[in-house]
Amino acid sequence: MPNQTRVTKVLATLLASMTIGAIILMALGHHPPSAGPFSLWTYYRLDPVQKAISSRAAQSPDRWNRIEIYYSGTKSGNIEQLASRSGLASPDDVNFHFCLCNGSGGEDGQIQATEKWNRQWPLIPGPTWYGTSQTIRICLIADGKTTHLTDCQIKRIETLLDGLCRKFRIRPESIYYPSDWR
DSSP states (O other), X not given: OHXXXXXXXXXXXXXXXXXXXXXXXXXXTTOOOOOTTOOHHHHHTSOOHHHHHOOSSOOOTTSOOEEXXXXXXXXXXXXXXXXXXXXXXXXXXXXXXXXXXXXXXSOTTOEEEOHHHHTTOOOOOBTTBXXXXXXXXXXXXXXXXXXXXXXXXXXXXXXXXXHHHHHHTOOGGGEEOOTTOO
């Protein structure tokens, strides 16, 4: 009999703590408490990297052979904002394949594929880029000096690079990072 009373008290306490926890989470809404340096909730609510890698055009494993990563030089933005800052008529005219947002202008860790990627088009060499027609170019929203990559951006770029390297058989030594890469 005393054991049954103890079980009842434990179950009642458990029920009360679960109810209080649920009320707190509902009050927070879509603003969860910080889970330390990296929140899995934030990571898993984003679209899968495989969705970003896919495109409307056919993808040949030999189409791409290197990857270049660079900073946008801005503190915030997304494809549309970068296009308008550059004076481009359309976001379709940006000269990179992927944009990785930092939470200011797009969701933290959000990977945006450009129209050039969706059509599997090469980039146009210019004053700030001299890559080849087989280079995948990734723009990270950060300036690399005062605005650094977020933890979510770091995890997402690692996953994106892994997916691209596997799909297109790109060797890790063919990935070019910014000079001040962490």
